[in-house]
Amino acid sequence: MLVHRSYKHRLRLTPEQEVLCRRFAGCARLVYNSGLEQRSLGYALTGQGMSYMRQTYFLKEVKADPAFAFLREAPAHVLQQALRDLDRAYQNFFAGRSRYPKPRRRGEHDGFRFPDPDPKQIGVHDPARIGQVRLPKLGWVSLRNCWPRLGERLFEGECKNVSVVREADDWYASFACEVEMADPSTPERGALGLDAGVSNSYATSGGERHHLPVLTDSEWAKIGRLQSCVNRRQKGSRNREKALRRLARYRHRASRRKHDELHKLTTRLAKGHALLFAEDLRVKNMTASAKGTVQEPGVNVAQKAGLNRAILDQCWGEGRRQLSYKCLWYGSGFHIVNACRSSQECSNCGHVAAESRESQAVFRCVACGFERHADVNAACNIRERGLAEHRAAQAEAEASAAPAASAGGMPVPEGRKTRRACEGRASSKTPETPGPSRKRREQGTGQPVPQARAIVTPLGA
């Protein structure tokens, strides 16, 4: 199985190399922003768009202009890739995936990319240069190998391109590779439901509760102090720049701490379970501002803003993205289940009542008296709903495969059938599918219980 993976290492640049990196990033930004302006203006004047190829032709002209001679100091590929990025931004905009491209600003996502992995361009794995990479116009750059299992190598598989990016004060090199991974065998491991929350980042149906190291109150207070320090400084001054760097460093450290923990958690979950079920969270809708309009101002705006911040701090979307691609790597299934009222449903008898949820943490069923941590109870419900849906999808796939086999078609191998059943969007229910969820629904109180839903989650990047 060929998968795309990237290996990111922190660079140890010499002062001269750092100056060059900043310069290259600046040139790439200038080309991107000029290209954006050219496309916008061109469209306003002529009503015509502009292609990437046409813009590279203009790039050649600009580089010949003595006023822009500094562009010739930057590697040619880096500038072309900036226009390539712009072209992709436009494609995303026209496909409705993102908003209209905005100009890049200094200090935000500074970086550049070398697209050509040719050894003449990029030198790696030289026995005389262990832990170093040769980049065009930068020479040999040392890096801190933060992948101990790679040993002396910097990446696995075939390198496709190298990006150099700045995060706070550090520069990183990211090697985008195509890696051949062993085909995952159908694992004999259990199924797990996951409930995402704010007080517990993830509760599992196995009873575990995981908490990501998000920013604490005192850390938020420190960020506030650092920010007010920035605000006191005069715009454009050296001291303001220093204060901004202090703030960026502090936030970056906290972000690395959280993402390290999230990666460890998602790897463990994907490796340890054959099926993972998570709830279908619409983070964008959940974190909408309560501000309202000038005519009709909203209520509890500050509280809602605090809740929004807490939700966004939990990285639910990123956790889901990581699980979706890691499950593919390790041969597990990852499914999104409709979790409507899963926190009010009893995982023992199936009774749905808002009163059962006594507090944020305590769930005590008003029908059967069953007591459990509220988040774990919700995770159990998600697991049951996911399993019921999974069985239905499997039965449907088997039913559709049977006539094809009897008609002389190729029999579908067992493993593939299961995989397809996992990935297919199943909407209709098979009546013969028993399952705890269905049984419980029949015994239920007549309240509508939402149907579980399996969706194909998009593969992670």
Ligand SMILES: [Zn+2]
């Ligand atoms: Zn109950």
